Amino acid sequence: MPEAPEKNLALDIVRITEAAALSSARWLGRGNKEAGDGAAVDAMRNSFSTLHVDGIVVIGEGEKDHAPMLYNGEKVGMGDGPQLDVAVDPVEGTSLLAYGRPNAISTVAVAPRGSMFNPGPSYYMQKLVVAREARDVIDLDAPVDVNLHNVARALGKNVQDLVVFVLDKPRHKKLIEDIRSTGARIQLHTDGDVAGALMAVDPRSEVDVMMGTGGTPEGVLAACAIKGMGGQILARLDPQSYVEKEAINEAGIDIREVLTVHDLVRSDDCFFAATGISGGDFLRGVRFPGAARQDRDPALCGILPQYGQALQDQRRAVLSEACCLMRKTGCQGWLASGLLCGLLLCGLTVVAPVDVEAAAVTTVYDGQSPVEEKELLRFLDVLPQFRSWARENRIEAHPVARRGKADFLYPEDAARWVEAKGWDARRFFCVMGRMAAALVIVEDGNDLQARPKDMPVVDKSEVELARKHLGSLLKVSMPDEGMSH
Numbered sequence: 001m002p003e004a005p006e007k008n009l010a011l012d013i014v015r016i017t018e019a020a021a022l023s024s025a026r027w028l029g030r031g032n033k034e035a036g037d038g039a040a041v042d043a044m045r046n047s048f049s050t051l052h053v054d055g056i057v058v059i060g061e062g063e064k065d066h067a068p069m070l071y072n073g074e075k076v077g078m079g080d081g082p083q084l085d086v087a088v089d090p091v092e093g094t095s096l097l098a099y100g101r102p103n104a105i106s107t108v109a110v111a112p113r114g115s116m117f118n119p120g121p122s123y124y125m126q127k128l129v130v131a132r133e134a135r136d137v138i139d140l141d142a143p144v145d146v147n148l149h150n151v152a153r154a155l156g157k158n159v160q161d162l163v164v165f166v167l168d169k170p171r172h173k174k175l176i177e178d179i180r181s182t183g184a185r186i187q188l189h190t191d192g193d194v195a196g197a198l199m200a201v202d203p204r205s206e207v208d209v210m211m212g213t214g215g216t217p218e219g220v221l222a223a224c225a226i227k228g229m230g231g232q233i234l235a236r237l238d239p240q241s242y243v244e245k246e247a248i249n250e251a252g253i254d255i256r257e258v259l260t261v262h263d264l265v266r267s268d269d270c271f272f273a274a275t276g277i278s279g280g281d282f283l284r285g286v287r288f289p290g291a292a293r294q295d296r297d298p299a300l301c302g303i304l305p306q307y308g309q310a311l312q313d314q315r316r317a318v319l320s321e322a323c324c325l326m327r328k329t330g331c332q333g334w335l336a337s338g339l340l341c342g343l344l345l346c347g348l349t350v351v352a353p354v355d356v357e358a359a360a361v362t363t364v365y366d367g368q369s370p371v372e373e374k375e376l377l378r379f380l381d382v383l384p385q386f387r388s389w390a391r392e393n394r395i396e397a398h399p400v401a402r403r404g405k406a407d408f409l410y411p412e413d414a415a416r417w418v419e420a421k422g423w424d425a426r427r428f429f430c431v432m433g434r435m436a437a438a439l440v441i442v443e444d445g446n447d448l449q450a451r452p453k454d455m456p457v458v459d460k461s462e463v464e465l466a467r468k469h470l471g472s473l474l475k476v477s478m479p480d481e482g483m484s485h
Helices: 010-027 032-046 094-098 142-155 169-181 191-199 218-230 242-250 312-313 342-343 373-392 412-421 425-443 460-468 469-475
Strands: 053-061 083-090 106-111 124-130 161-169 186-188 209-215 232-237 268-277 322-327 398-400 405-409
Touching: 010 032, 010 083, 010 094, 010 106, 010 268, 032 083, 032 094, 032 106, 053 218, 083 191, 083 218, 106 191, 106 218, 124 142, 124 191, 124 218, 142 169, 142 209, 161 169, 161 191, 161 412, 169 186, 169 209, 191 209, 191 218, 191 268, 191 412, 209 218, 218 232, 218 268, 373 425, 373 460, 405 425, 412 425, 425 460, 425 469
Parallel strands: 053 083, 161 186, 161 209
Antiparallel strands: 083 106, 106 268, 124 209, 124 232, 268 322, 398 405
């Protein structure tokens, strides 16, 4: 049996994709895809070197990419943690990056050693990707019209309402004609079939299906995300040259076999992260705002307040947007950035705290009982509304330390808003702060060595509650600004 990861690796790999995205973003639109990809590879490799895992690259920068690092078979990590299969694509869409086009992303996936499909010499794969609702109604060998009608019924749509993601390649001429003959709509993209697969399983996306032949390594990468979202991918190796076909046969791989998401990633304990490089339909890209703009930007979606870190330092950081999908004992969710401790505040303006030393010593946490499940579910219902209202009205809220005690700073306008929703203001922000702290502890494996002064003490029951509803907490915290779904 493959060894399962010992801790939640979601945040670790998000930081890796963020590093790669930030490095490669400097090459946006400069016409040099090798330089942009090289910058991402260097940053990703350096980030892996700090991670306590024993990883082997199964999907990497191989012969097709002419890359000397992060190659298939390379060991990554410090070698003293869980044994993992690692799949990377430092820049998915190098041409998109080079020419400043949308949807270039940086991606990483990990799973227990021996659980990822090894494509060997295969470069290309036929794929059919759908969301959870349609995962049981597709057949890779069925005609296009049959699959699309079945998917439409499963989604409660007309075929004419479907949107199909297809790579704009000569090999897809017949496929495009067949899709159009059904009346379905098509999104044609020059590159980026990992992003296409993610769009197909993301309920916020207008894409319903992904069809066609793309990269085999990208198929394995996407499978980790698809599994996390409960979707399905049906795939079959589809060599595009005689040399590739012969190499696959020599490797003893059955070219006729239809692979499912469970064949591509055999473990349920898998993690996927992606960070946007160029802006696009799926993820907002890296931005480099000037100091003047940072003071008035009401929605810093990729920068969240972190316990124990100077807020002013965060405002000077480069902005990006990342997502993370994980599948661990049935848990699934989206992660807005690599700063888990501020998840619940995503979308709020981060500002330097006011002088709170002279304020009263009573905090929002004093005299408060532990958060209960019914209360948390009620909180999760209202949180997206609060985030939207806060962005629109430039409302600021964040954790602070007051005379050595953790507190949560919020304005009177925010208090009036939550009270209009039937909440006591102190209780609302108490729940927000405590659940953010509980998420930090969950991510840290319940072994937080030094609790920052602005981080509240949480009850064991609250930690277990955060663990139980981890998927919901992460999903509700995903920023929707910049998304066109």
